[in-house]
Amino acid sequence: MNAILQKRSALLLSILSGLLLWAAWPTSSLTFLIFIAFVPLLAMSDRMTERPAAYFGLLFLAFWIWNTATTWWVGNTTVPASGIFANAFNALLMTIPWMCYRTTRLRAGRATGYFALAVYWMTFEYIHQHWELSWPWLTLGNAFAMYPQWVEWYEYLGTEGGSWWILIVNILAYRAILQYRSTFKFSAILAPALAILIPTVASFLVSGDKNVPADTKIVVVQPNIDPYDEKFARGAAEEQLRKLIGLTAQKTDSSTRFIIWPETALFPSGAWEHDLNVQPEVLAIRDFLRRFPKASLISGAATYRQYTVTDEIPSTARHASEGNYWYDAFNSSIQIDTSANVQVYHKARLVPGVELTPYMRYLPFMKKLALDMGGISGSYGLTPGVPLFTNPDCNVYTAICYESVYGSFVAEKVREGAQLLVVVTNDGWWGNTAGHRQHLHYARLRAIETRRWVARSANTGISALISPQGQITESLPYWEPGVIAGMVSCSAEQTFYVKNCGYIAFAPVIFCILLLLYTIVLRVTRKKNVENIR
Structure with missing residues (x-):
């Protein structure tokens, strides 16, 4: 019975994450939901440590719901089936950083896994803007497009900064939930709250010169x-x-x-x-x-x-x-x-x-x-x-x-x-x-x-x-x-972003390569230790 309940719980978490991502996206006014939209997937990841195939399927379901509910209109072409394929293919690509996160999380621990998830996702967004199958429509930083007053600091970090912001807040929010369930600490709530508040306040401080004459x-x-x-x-x-x-x-x-x-x-x-x-x-x-x-x-x-x-x-x-x-x-x-x-x-x-x-x-x-x-x-x-x-x-x-x-x-x-x-x-x-x-x-x-x-x-x-x-x-x-x-x-x-956007966008790729090398070395080292024990 517990196994059945766990399966149903994981399925509900997958569906919930897809719906939250859709509900937070322009042109919805529920943009704030983007800060918790990945929390159900993080919870699902902790529950699905033994069945990688099922985990992949639930990831795909969440991202397929997000893609289809948000960009179903891409099927308004002379070949409507192209829209179905596009949404399914993009959802498939989105599962890759999360599958990589699962591997790193199991082998290197929770803290490293969280950092790896952000790096893997940002690497995915970088690649998805530069190859010939590019489709950056659902870049996470685009979520704030209806509320530019929240992200005036994009002149420094661009939408890449917005994607980092969303990932970090989601991870901190999930950690706060975990700590609340074990031993409640005020600092757990404080961390995600400050992570939301500080960039928002900074936005009002860097809103640009509004007195430039329009001539x-x-x-x-x-x-x-x-x-x-x-x-x-x-x-x-x-x-x-x-x-x-x-x-x-x-x-x-x-x-x-x-x-x-x-x-x-x-x-x-x-x-x-x-x-x-x-x-x-x-x-x-x-x-x-x-x-x-x-x-x-x-x-x-x-x-x-x-x-x-x-x-x-x-x-x-x-x-x-x-x-x-x-x-x-x-x-x-x-x-x-x-x-x-x-x-x-x-x-x-x-x-x-x-x-x-x-x-x-x-x-x-x-x-x-x-x-x-x-x-x-x-x-x-x-x-x-x-x-x-x-x-x-x-x-x-x-x-x-x-x-x-x-x-x-x-x-x-x-x-x-x-x-x-x-x-x-x-x-x-x-x-x-x-x-x-x-x-x-x-x-x-x-x-x-x-x-x-x-x-x-x-x-x-x-x-x-x-x-x-x-x-x-x-x-x-x-x-x-x-x-x-x-x-x-x-x-x-x-702006700072104009001058440095190339470095800002490519930095996660460097971290991704280092993380993958670290995971490989860790796996080889552990394998040798097991063989030596035998």
Whole structure:
């Protein structure tokens, strides 16, 4: 009977942890639950010391509940089964640091095991931001996206610091529960309480300079074009361009410095980059901008680049049967002004399975498996374009959709000289779900980490202006066309996180390697001691 009760108890703990993680995640207002969301898993780990297979299954269940309840909307694609696979695969990956924790915990003791769990999880998050199956949407530090006032200190430690915070508080909370069950000590409660309180108080002390004058006028357009039925329809590009220009004209004047259009707003069927200056859309935009000579227009675009016989052909390239040449298709953003210079940036962080078939250089037969979510089927190219849009008074980095989820990647662009951040996206693929709202809130964390204004143009919403303190100063409702005109500032200052994000993110990997070596040495040493006793 005790064994049955133990099994049921472990199952309930697994389910409870998954539900707490979901309940704490944006767009829920129960964010504080993140500080105890791993406590049931820690309790389950102590009870499941003898059955590794069952332990793995319960871990997977907890993370599958979290992933599926939080990001079920990724299945809103042309292939709904892709969402089921994505959530299950991500849950599977999340079990790895916990399985490693179990091994270290059993061989090196409880204290070392807790430290190892934090290190293993942080290593997992680092890898999950840098390999081709990357999906950092559920990085723990993103949990505070709706409450930036709690994490103004992200300008020092970024979302990595937020992940450490969550792990440490959960471990301290579990230790407090264990001590309460044995011998109650006030210090046990004091430790997790201080671990929550100190960073929160520090947040109010480092909220950034709120007196930086906003002296640059920016216009953000939300055209509200249905990506499934309207955006990529044959012959629709001309009408969509008229709509974009008409909305822009409503709030653009002689003082406007930047105009922002959303992802793939231009050339939905693609345009050759060597011919951009003669594209009808570019000519129409330049004609419009002549009335506002100070303005530069930044827009998402679908572009092609043709390779010559002397070029190195990348693994993402496609072969044109008519003409016998190689080319790449890109999810791009472009900057247009009244000069003949069109700057082109290529999206560098592509969505696995949607824009990129991972590691297809090793599996070339899989090239065409990427889902058609942008009007161009197959994987997009990864050949670099310009890193920043340069201007005499303000350099701009344009994050295309999913790129805005990568804190260290955006910070690198700021370190390279970006003074203003722009996000162009098309969140209409996911419908009116939590997906587009989560994406909006994550941009607030990028603003804090870099202390930059963020201008966000979303095809169907939510478009917004976000201050360096992570506050949304202007926004447009979801699924409504509209335009925002507001004032922002361009800053050249660099935060501690911008300067050091690479070290902050990679440090857990070093600790992970050392821990794994320590566990191996410990196992070998104990094995030799047992043999000597015999």
